[in-house]
Amino acid sequence: MMSDPEKWEEIFKYTIDQTSPDQERKEQMWNRLQSTISGRGQKRKQVIRFGWQPHGRKTFAAALAGTCVIAVCLLTGVGVNAATDGALLDSIREFCGLPVQQKKTADEGLKLKNEVYAPELAGCSEKYVVFANERALIVYERQEKKLLAALDLQAMDCNYFNTDSIHTRALLQKDTIYIFNEKKEQQPTQMYVYDLKKTDVSSALSVTEDVRKLELVYREWKTFSAENSLDTFSGMADGDYWNSLINSGKDGKETGVYSQQCIVWTDRAGRQYRSALVIIGGDDYELYSCPADDTEKISKEKLLVQTYSDEIQTETATEENTQHTGLPEFAYQGDDEIMKLVCDYMIKNRNEYEYLENGGIYIYVPEPVIVKTVRTGNDLFIFGNFWWETYYRNGNTLMSDSGSEMPARLHFVSYGNGSYIFKDKEVAGDGSYYGTSIREFCEGYQVDPQKLMDTAEAHKKIRIKMLRDYVKQNHLDIQYYKDYGWDPVALDK
Amino acid sequence: MKKTNDTPMEDFQALYNRQVNRVYRLALVMLGSQSDAEDMVQMVFLKVWEKKISFRDTDHETAWILTATKNQCKDVLKSYERKHCGTLEEMPEPGIASENHMENVVWLALESLEPKYRILLYLYYYEGYSIRELTAILKRKESTLQTQLAAGRRKLKEELKKAGEIPQNWEREGK
Numbered sequence: 001m002m003s004d005p006e007k008w009e010e011i012f013k014y015t016i017d018q019t020s021p022d023q024e025r026k027e028q029m030w031n032r033l034q035s036t037i038s039g040r041g042q043k044r045k046q047v048i049r050f051g052w053q054p055h056g057r058k059t060f061a062a063a064l065a066g067t068c069v070i071a072v073c074l075l076t077g078v079g080v081n082a083a084t085d086g087a088l089l090d091s092i093r094e095f096c097g098l099p100v101q102q103k104k105t106a107d108e109g110l111k112l113k114n115e116v117y118a119p120e121l122a123g124c125s126e127k128y129v130v131f132a133n134e135r136a137l138i139v140y141e142r143q144e145k146k147l148l149a150a151l152d153l154q155a156m157d158c159n160y161f162n163t164d165s166i167h168t169r170a171l172l173q174k175d176t177i178y179i180f181n182e183k184k185e186q187q188p189t190q191m192y193v194y195d196l197k198k199t200d201v202s203s204a205l206s207v208t209e210d211v212r213k214l215e216l217v218y219r220e221w222k223t224f225s226a227e228n229s230l231d232t233f234s235g236m237a238d239g240d241y242w243n244s245l246i247n248s249g250k251d252g253k254e255t256g257v258y259s260q261q262c263i264v265w266t267d268r269a270g271r272q273y274r275s276a277l278v279i280i281g282g283d284d285y286e287l288y289s290c291p292a293d294d295t296e297k298i299s300k301e302k303l304l305v306q307t308y309s310d311e312i313q314t315e316t317a318t319e320e321n322t323q324h325t326g327l328p329e330f331a332y333q334g335d336d337e338i339m340k341l342v343c344d345y346m347i348k349n350r351n352e353y354e355y356l357e358n359g360g361i362y363i364y365v366p367e368p369v370i371v372k373t374v375r376t377g378n379d380l381f382i383f384g385n386f387w388w389e390t391y392y393r394n395g396n397t398l399m400s401d402s403g404s405e406m407p408a409r410l411h412f413v414s415y416g417n418g419s420y421i422f423k424d425k426e427v428a429g430d431g432s433y434y435g436t437s438i439r440e441f442c443e444g445y446q447v448d449p450q451k452l453m454d455t456a457e458a459h460k461k462i463r464i465k466m467l468r469d470y471v472k473q474n475h476l477d478i479q480y481y482k483d484y485g486w487d488p489v490a491l492d493k
Numbered sequence: 494m495k496k497t498n499d500t501p502m503e504d505f506q507a508l509y510n511r512q513v514n515r516v517y518r519l520a521l522v523m524l525g526s527q528s529d530a531e532d533m534v535q536m537v538f539l540k541v542w543e544k545k546i547s548f549r550d551t552d553h554e555t556a557w558i559l560t561a562t563k564n565q566c567k568d569v570l571k572s573y574e575r576k577h578c579g580t581l582e583e584m585p586e587p588g589i590a591s592e593n594h595m596e597n598v599v600w601l602a603l604e605s606l607e608p609k610y611r612i613l614l615y616l617y618y619y620e621g622y623s624i625r626e627l628t629a630i631l632k633r634k635e636s637t638l639q640t641q642l643a644a645g646r647r648k649l650k651e652e653l654k655k656a657g658e659i660p661q662n663w664e665r666e667g668k
Contacts (some may be wrong), residue, residue, distance in 0.1 A: 008650055009618055015599040016619045019521050020514045029517075029534050030509060034502075036535065037542055255637065281609075281641070282633055 106150035109136025110305055112394055113401070114279060115484050117260040120161055121277045123172025124263040128196065129287055129303060130172050131259065131277050134159045134482070135394050137170060137179065138305070139196060142287075145304045148196060151179070151205070154395045156192060163487045171221045178217045187218050232262040232276045236288065236295050245278070256280045264292060327363045327393055328474045330466075338382060341412065342368050345422055346388055362390040362401055365470065367463045369455040372447050380412040380420055383447045385455040389463070397480040397488055398467060405459070407434075407452040409441045428452075467491055509538055511551070512558045515620070519559060522615045523566035523608050525600075533569070537562050559620070560630050563612055570608055602652030610645030617642060 021029070109119075112135045122137065123130035129140040132153065139149040153159035153168065158179050160168040171178045175196040180188035190209045198204035208214070233242050245256040262276035272292035278300075279285055285303040290296070332343035346366035370384040389403030407428040412420035426441035428434050435453070442449040464481075468491050471478045480488035513534060520533035540561060548554035603611055613631070616622045622630065624638050631638065 008653060011595065011599060011653070012614070012649070013619055015596045016518055016522070016615065018596055019518055021517050025531075026510075026513055029513065029531055030506070032531075033509070033535055033538055033542075036539060255640075281637055 102150040105136045105152045106147055109138055114257045118257045118277045118279045121259040121263050122170035124265045124275045126267045134161050140303050162484050169221055228264040229261045232258050235262050236274050236290055330363050330365045330470050362392050364390050365466055367466050369458040371451045374445050378414045382410045385452050387459050396478055397482050400483045407438050516562050519562045522611045525604055536565050598656045602649050605652055613641050614645050
């Protein structure tokens with residue numbers, strides 16, 4: 001008799017099996033497809049008709065038909081204006097909400113990894129939710145339940161979040177968003193202004209250097225920051241509530257992250273609310289809100305932040321370097337034989353660090369500081385601190401995800417043909433054994449153990465060199481790397 | 494991916510024959526309706542045709558097809574949510590009916606799950622993808638997928654148990 005788990009799996013598979021279309025249905029679908037293809041080839045005047053009839057439930061079929069029209073029109077970009085007038089294209093764009101480039105930006109912003117918190121909630125009102133991260137500023141229209149705008153903050157050089165000395169600020173006032181950089185609490189020298197009432201992207205965004213305007217907006221932002229921006233953990237619900245949200249994996253619950261700050265806002269009736277951005281399971285965006293006078297009463301609003309350009313990423317993810325997927329693997333290509341030996345060894349053994357857990361969206365970069373090599377006959381001992389880090393891509397920036405140092409002695413053996421085979425290693429111990437263990441495996445080799453420990457400065461240099469070479473060798477359009485909580489570092493300096 | 498200037502109809506038909514079942518089944522799992530699954534077949538293959546995509550190998554082809562189908566289905570579901578301001582539970586009744594009681598129960602149980610659980614159960618148990626492979630297709634961390642898979646499996650089993658449909662001596666009927 002089959003066990004319970006085996007039984008239900010077999011039931012499941014059998015049931016799915018029965019749904020496979022029979023030959024007749026497959027032929028019908030094929031004929032319909034051929035008809036559509038030949039119809040498009042003739043550039044008929046009527047908008048895309050795929051040759052199907054609305055099925056049963058009109059409302060759903062209408063939505064599906066609308067989506068098909070839009071999907072095909074935007075994907076192909078061909079024939080729509082020829083087949084229809086420009087008004088249809090405009091209405092298609094309006095339906096979808098975003099022009100193509102903004103869709104790409106929205107996609108990358110929405111999919112950027114959330115290190116600790118959800119993206120910063122920059123503004124909230126009855127009408128809008130505005131949030132931002134190191135990639136994009138996203139505006140969501142609550143009543144229409146759609147994305148209204150996605151600004152490329154990298155292109156605007158206004159993507160300083162989770163940084164040290166320079167921070168990007170955004171202020172929502174009615175239908176206008178102000179975006180500027182604040183350096184060491186100094187008034188900005190220029191500011192972006194985005195008019196949410198304008199549908200034409202090119203005219204909606206402007207830059208101002210008007211000193212009086214800058215002073216006024218900066219002052220208003222400081223007031224807002226002091227009075228309307230609260231720590232979410234203490235400003236809404238209680239700590240246990242948020243801790244249970246970020247609890248990973250227990251009882252089948254998905255991990256959630258919340259915006260570090262919640263926004264205090266007022267509706268037309270004068271009622272005050274507090275709202276925080278929450279992301280469940282990595283891609284379900286929600287707005288958690290509570291009345292300002294009853295912070296335990298949390299209501300949840302799902303944000304339909306539709307990602308339209310998934311299909312673009314689907315096509316290119318395995319081949320091209322888009323967003324943070326599909327980065328080519330790191331390989332040392334320099335002339336230093338010892339460095340190559342070490343890097344190849346570290347890369348080969350990277351699985352120890354669960355590099356592949358995230359489906360290869362990270363690159364593993366060895367950044368070893370080699371202190372000394374000792375050759376004894378066929379034995380080669382390499383002493384150093386074998387730093388490594390993993391990165392993912394955020395547009396023009398490599399974001400550091402994790403990493404570690406590893407003071408160690410690597411032992412290779414040569415078999416006379418110039419190549420080396422790894423034999424064994426001694427690595428530094430943890431805690432109080434750290435220094436002792438390093439001294440022990442350095443003893444007898446005339447290696448200063450302190451040099452294996454004081455490698456921070458040398459690591460910085462090797463790190464930037466490795467990343468610079470990696471970007472150059474792979475012809476990547478990447479200009480910075482960034483650690484969480486620190487400013488981006490330019491690779492070309 | 495290479496893009497060719499011409500995609501011969503014969504090659505396209507061969508691709509269609511290889512993948513139509515997969516697209517149809519996945520769309521059926523996600524959208525819950527045979528007619529919508531047929532529409533999804535049109536959308537996905539039309540995209541392949543319009544973009545004139547050629548694939549490295551069948552694995553690549555399958556992964557691309559599945560991802561495109563998944564994404565299109567998600568767009569449709571969200572488009573429905575936006576237009577009707579409703580939840581998935583308010584969507585029309587499913588258009589799947591079988592003479593086999595067991596199959597109906599399984600479908601109803603599937604319908605009770607959110608789309609992200611349905612697609613995961615389908616890809617994992619039916620298409621046979623490993624969790625590691627699914628991280629690339631579904632763009633989620635392995636730990637997230639493990640959690641979701643466990644949750645989806647548990648919910649499905651609960652529904653089947655409620656219906657009293659995990660009998661001791663279940664045997665296949667018909668085919």
